Amino acid sequence: ASAAIGVTGLGVMGRNLARNFARNGYTVAVHNRSAGRTHALVEEFGHEGAFVPAESPAEFVAALERPRRLMIMVQAGAATDAVIGEFAPLLDAGDMIIDAGNAHYADTRRREAALRERGLHFVGTGVSGGEEGALHGPSIMVGGSAESYAVLGPMFEKVSAQVDGEPCAAYIGSDGAGHFVKMVHNGIEYADMQLIAEAYDLLRQVAGYTPGEIADVFRRWNEGRLGSYLVEITAEVLAHVDAETGAPFVDVVVDAAGQKGTGRWTVQTALDLASPVTAIAQATFARAASGQSELRAAYAGLPGGTRPKLSRTEAERFASQVEHALYASKVIAYDQGWKMIQDAAAEYGWKIDLGTVARIWRGGCIIRASFLDRIRAAYAADRDLVSLLGEMEFAMEITDAQVPWRETVSSAARRGVPVPAFSAALAHYDTLRAGRLPAALLQGQRDYFGAHTYGRTDRPGAFHTHWAAPGRPETTA
Ligand code: 6PG
Numbered sequence: 001a002s003a004a005i006g007v008t009g010l011g012v013m014g015r016n017l018a019r020n021f022a023r024n025g026y027t028v029a030v031h032n033r034s035a036g037r038t039h040a041l042v043e044e045f046g047h048e049g050a051f052v053p054a055e056s057p058a059e060f061v062a063a064l065e066r067p068r069r070l071m072i073m074v075q076a077g078a079a080t081d082a083v084i085g086e087f088a089p090l091l092d093a094g095d096m097i098i099d100a101g102n103a104h105y106a107d108t109r110r111r112e113a114a115l116r117e118r119g120l121h122f123v124g125t126g127v128s129g130g131e132e133g134a135l136h137g138p139s140i141m142v143g144g145s146a147e148s149y150a151v152l153g154p155m156f157e158k159v160s161a162q163v164d165g166e167p168c169a170a171y172i173g174s175d176g177a178g179h180f181v182k183m184v185h186n187g188i189e190y191a192d193m194q195l196i197a198e199a200y201d202l203l204r205q206v207a208g209y210t211p212g213e214i215a216d217v218f219r220r221w222n223e224g225r226l227g228s229y230l231v232e233i234t235a236e237v238l239a240h241v242d243a244e245t246g247a248p249f250v251d252v253v254v255d256a257a258g259q260k261g262t263g264r265w266t267v268q269t270a271l272d273l274a275s276p277v278t279a280i281a282q283a284t285f286a287r288a289a290s291g292q293s294e295l296r297a298a299y300a301g302l303p304g305g306t307r308p309k310l311s312r313t314e315a316e317r318f319a320s321q322v323e324h325a326l327y328a329s330k331v332i333a334y335d336q337g338w339k340m341i342q343d344a345a346a347e348y349g350w351k352i353d354l355g356t357v358a359r360i361w362r363g364g365c366i367i368r369a370s371f372l373d374r375i376r377a378a379y380a381a382d383r384d385l386v387s388l389l390g391e392m393e394f395a396m397e398i399t400d401a402q403v404p405w406r407e408t409v410s411s412a413a414r415r416g417v418p419v420p421a422f423s424a425a426l427a428h429y430d431t432l433r434a435g436r437l438p439a440a441l442l443q444g445q446r447d448y449f450g451a452h453t454y455g456r457t458d459r460p461g462a463f464h465t466h467w468a469a470p471g472r473p474e475t476t477a
Pocket of ligand 1: 102127128129130185186189258259260261262263365366
């Protein structure tokens with residue numbers, strides 16, 4: 001037994017993670033259901049480090065140093081359960097099974113509890129950064145027992161992305177916490193992408209810019225506070241010209257967005273936690289709506305707003321308003337994600353350090369951005385920060401963004417350009433600052449038709465009004 005870690009499931013992600021460990025000096029046992037992939041990996045990349053190819057589960061497990069560290073990198077769901085079922089009986093107490101796939105955190109909680117009973121550590125680990133990240137340094141969000149992190153942490157921290165000499169890997173919390181945080185990362189990814197897409201749409205439909213000109217705008221924005229991987233690749237995608245037709249690439253792509261499900265999980269879970277991640281929800285629904293092609297075809301061309309042509313100067317002014325709107329909405333979307341993590345931590349008893357989450361998303365992952373350094377600093381200054389709006393600099397930026405943010409959303413409405421994520425973010429901000437909400441009226445309606453009772457602002461208790469006989473005294477329930 002000589003391998004520090006084993007990887008089973010050698011699809012693109014598994015293969016690249018295995019290579020990453022090997023390139024960092026670890027001996028890696030590799031296994032795949034069909035041995036062809038195992039041998040192909042060793043043949044092609046064997047020169048990169050020390051691999052131990054294993055043909056059978058028994059051979060694979062025998063190759064691992066104790067306590068055994070076995071990483072599974074297969075499809076989330078039934079395939080993961082099948083692989084766990086196959087390997088768990090071959091392991092001993094204290095061994096660790098690491099699930100580095102995009103598992104649902106509830107599945108991870110269930111698997112962790114079951115394996116804990118057998119003395120095994122189940123380490124649900126979120127890995128972000130796609131194929132490139134897996135190979136060159138992903139962001140790694142680790143769940144499970146603190147004991148297993150003591151062994152695995154140094155390895156993960158070595159193979160993860162590094163920013164300013166700090167690893168983008170960390171222990172998040174027990175059982176499903178790592179996969180939960182990865183799920184929220186993807187929800188935020190959906191919101192960020194949708195906000196960027198709405199900004200593009202406005203620059204095109206309202207400012208009248210071409211995709212090439214918009215690519216330049218995004219390149220400029222990428223130099224400032226919006227600087228991020230997603231803004232950077234947006235500029236590249238917009239500048240790309242389709243080789244076959246010579247048309248902008250973005251104009252030859254079918255406008256129906258796909259999704260593999262992690263954004264949907266975030267929204268489903270948020271509903272259960274009563275956590276209003278409205279920008280993420282709108283981003284997820286926007287993908288769904290884009291896919292309703294028959295409905296869209298049936299109603300394309302319905303009357304909408306007017307789109308007067310803007311002068312060059314007006315267009316530039318408008319673009320700078322959109323920058324404010326994009327930034328402010330992004331702050332709200334991220335803030336919603338962090339609040340959802342806090343809500344889940346309270347629900348599941350996880351002790352999640354919110355600044356650490358920002359720290360490990362600064363590099364390696366899809367939403368990596370300089371902006372995350374500021375979120376990290378905000379939580380470092382105040383561990384119990386409830387919202388980024390409570391931090392001075394963010395609060396000032398949001399104050400500065402007021403006029404352009406509202407101008408952007410109202411221009412979109414006047415001109416008939418759909419901006420569901422921008423609108424949701426602004427509405428969320430206005431909800432937080434409202435002081436009093438019409439929820440008081442809802443309580444009255446609920447009490448009227450269902451005697452659901454309401455609280456009063458002037459004294460504690462639950463009250464019910466005899467609506468059928470107004471004038472009769474109210475009762476305390
Ligand atoms: C990551 C990505 C990764 C994947 C998304 C894509 O963090 O590396 O988020 O997990 O690319 O799941 O999601 P959709 O197919 O749902 O857009």
